[in-house]
Amino acid sequence: xxxxxLYDKIWDLHQVRRNDDGxxxxxxxxxxxxxxxxxxxxxGLELADRPLWRRDSxxxxxxxxxxxxxxxxGIADPVSxxxxxTLDRNCERFDVTEFRLGDPRNGIVHVVGPEQxxxxxxxxxVCGDSHTSTHGAFAALAFGIGTSEVEHVMxxxxxxxxxxxxxxxxxxxxxxxxxxxxxxVLHIIGVIGxxxxxxxxxxxxxxxxxxxxxxxxxxxxxxxxxxxxRAGLIACDQTTLDYVRxxxxxxxxxHWQQAVASWQDLHSDDDAQFDREVxxxxxxxxxxxxxxxxxxxxxxxxxAVPDPAAEIDTVRATGMRGALEYMGxxxxxxxxxxxxxKVFIGSCTNSRxxxxxxxxxxxxxxxxxxxxxxxxxxxGSGLVKQQAEAEGLDRIFIDAGFEWREPGCSMCLxxxxxxxEPGERCASTSNRNFEGRQGQGGxxxxxxxxxxxxxxxxGHFVDVRELD
Amino acid sequence: MDKFETFTGVVAAIDRxxxxxxxxxxxxxxxxxxxxxxxxxxxxxxRYLDPGAPGDDHSRxxxxxxxVLNQDAFAATSILLAxxxxxxxxxxxxxxxxxxxxxxxxxxxxSFADIFYNNSFKNGLLxxxxxxxxxxxxFAALGASxxxxxxxxxxxxxxxxxxxxxATFEVxxxxxxCLLNGLDDIGLTMQYADEIRDFEQAYYARSPWLERAPS
Ligand code: SF4
Numbered sequence: 001x002x003x004x005x006l007y008d009k010i011w012d013l014h015q016v017r018r019n020d021d022g023x024x025x026x027x028x029x030x031x032x033x034x035x036x037x038x039x040x041x042x043x044g045l046e047l048a049d050r051p052l053w054r055r056d057s058x059x060x061x062x063x064x065x066x067x068x069x070x071x072x073x074g075i076a077d078p079v080s081x082x083x084x085x086t087l088d089r090n091c092e093r094f095d096v097t098e099f100r101l102g103d104p105r106n107g108i109v110h111v112v113g114p115e116q117x118x119x120x121x122x123x124x125x126v127c128g129d130s131h132t133s134t135h136g137a138f139a140a141l142a143f144g145i146g147t148s149e150v151e152h153v154m155x156x157x158x159x160x161x162x163x164x165x166x167x168x169x170x171x172x173x174x175x176x177x178x179x180x181x182x183x184x185v186l187h188i189i190g191v192i193g194x195x196x197x198x199x200x201x202x203x204x205x206x207x208x209x210x211x212x213x214x215x216x217x218x219x220x221x222x223x224x225x226x227x228x229x230r231a232g233l234i235a236c237d238q239t240t241l242d243y244v245r246x247x248x249x250x251x252x253x254x255h256w257q258q259a260v261a262s263w264q265d266l267h268s269d270d271d272a273q274f275d276r277e278v279x280x281x282x283x284x285x286x287x288x289x290x291x292x293x294x295x296x297x298x299x300x301x302x303x304a305v306p307d308p309a310a311e312i313d314t315v316r317a318t319g320m321r322g323a324l325e326y327m328g329x330x331x332x333x334x335x336x337x338x339x340x341x342k343v344f345i346g347s348c349t350n351s352r353x354x355x356x357x358x359x360x361x362x363x364x365x366x367x368x369x370x371x372x373x374x375x376x377x378x379x380g381s382g383l384v385k386q387q388a389e390a391e392g393l394d395r396i397f398i399d400a401g402f403e404w405r406e407p408g409c410s411m412c413l414x415x416x417x418x419x420x421e422p423g424e425r426c427a428s429t430s431n432r433n434f435e436g437r438q439g440q441g442g443x444x445x446x447x448x449x450x451x452x453x454x455x456x457x458x459g460h461f462v463d464v465r466e467l468d
Numbered sequence: 469m470d471k472f473e474t475f476t477g478v479v480a481a482i483d484r485x486x487x488x489x490x491x492x493x494x495x496x497x498x499x500x501x502x503x504x505x506x507x508x509x510x511x512x513x514x515r516y517l518d519p520g521a522p523g524d525d526h527s528r529x530x531x532x533x534x535x536v537l538n539q540d541a542f543a544a545t546s547i548l549l550a551x552x553x554x555x556x557x558x559x560x561x562x563x564x565x566x567x568x569x570x571x572x573x574x575x576x577x578x579s580f581a582d583i584f585y586n587n588s589f590k591n592g593l594l595x596x597x598x599x600x601x602x603x604x605x606x607f608a609a610l611g612a613s614x615x616x617x618x619x620x621x622x623x624x625x626x627x628x629x630x631x632x633x634x635a636t637f638e639v640x641x642x643x644x645x646c647l648l649n650g651l652d653d654i655g656l657t658m659q660y661a662d663e664i665r666d667f668e669q670a671y672y673a674r675s676p677w678l679e680r681a682p683s
Contacts, residue, residue, distance in 0.1 A: 017660060021642040022642075025660060025664070027671065036560070037559065037561070086501050120677075129558070129559055132559075145583070146561035146564070146583060148561060148590035149590070155654050156657045156658060156661075156664065157668075158657055158660075164582075194486060195556070198579060198582060199582065255676055259675070262675060319484070415498065434490045435490070435513065436490060440519050
């Protein structure tokens, strides 16, 4: 038999049946749920009088709509409150585990799942959220689904799926100092484009990926969706096992050896065939900054804003012009000369403990620049917040003039009160720089946590490699 | 879900690649716990000159007269023409609900983002991927006509222009079948409930650590 990819293997493990038309019925191990994409699914079940197939496969949190200050006082905005209360009510009615607002285990769904061990190697993980790709860092097949599919999984524990093609992106060699997982993934998107992975599951491999911590791997897989692929995967190794062991939802100790044995095979075979392969030299990757309104509009911090006049593809050139106009940028401006109004450190891409440590390291002993109106740090979960406080990171941020907030999605998508005003420019560790994403008329530059902290204390972008 | 029948409809074009789900339906409207009512906020940032919030009376907002769907000739648009990677971004099915609620039943583009593509079929919206050259041709023809209409025939998998020229498209057989017959996926999968149970039994016997109920 020809070698199989990691994606092939997980697929095969979960295929309940193959239909005549080439689709498969795929079994789902873990279903993560949040307030924005679940209400209509629960309602659908009730209307059709269908029970949950496996209630304990579901873990729910409220994250998108929650305030990041005064969570103990509840949600002031009545529309957001209704959505969160609807989730609470649905979880009660259907007897689903939910970490409610204020529970230290609450937080952004993609931070909470792995933190609890609810995401394990070899699993299929779904959530009504495109950044479910994050969980692929655990050698899991994880992808975002729409609300109809949320309902389908609730009712049948399965999804009807067409298998994707296999793609591998190898980052060979070691990255230089100051270059993080975020820079790696932004660089990949810059190379392959936001539709580069459409129709594929992308496996990330190579020395630079193996060298990443689980936090770093999650950052890379998180942004797979920004490269057009629903799922990103990374092989299981000792780093994975060390992270997973002992987590509340993980295997009990008496099952541990058996679980580890079954996870040994969670990598692509040497002779596995990929439909597409991309290789990138890690040494080529510099700290990245996006300059436009799509994550593929990205360059090195040492570069200048590119010129649409130099672009031969006319559709692309038009896109670039539109982006520069929206972003209020002139072609040729050095990235370093771009001044900032706000800085956001958080989101499911970069709000884990390692991200906060990296930002705090830069912020320590410095002050947020005078032109920066707001620099905020939003931990990904209550447990990340507790850990950061135990390490004194909150003090470092507060002393430097950052705001230290409570967990949630926050200004990643600005569904709560945290947002950009029209025209405001933000260095953000989140994953999308779409028009209006962080607030109508807001301008987002995607960067790593260290780059965001450095931008906060200088008031404009700086190359973290040049900080002393 | 309604059956998808052959129809002829008004076509509107938005000449942009990478039209993302935030553009299709901005996040403030995702706070709704319903499936309907999103049509007035379809392309909200482009469609109105002033910002909007859920619960606003949108008829009192200032429409952007330059935006195609605000023009009288396009009020009855049922077919949208766009560039590549349509529907990229989030998984929000609200994007599909908003298009349908406005009256759009078909989107034609050179390519679609995977999740959007998938969500479309679940709700009876047909995404049609045509070759870039075909899409270019439609853009040009639409620009040259005052009252451009296309006929969509899913049974025969083709888009027919006013001159009778046909462009065929691919669509997977299962999805086509569901759309043509207005079938509900869940009901279809439920036919295999016994197979799912058998699978589960073997699966948990093999991986007992997964059986543990979270508490
Ligand atoms: S942090 Fe942002 S990208 Fe992540 S789940 Fe929340 S809104 Fe989505």
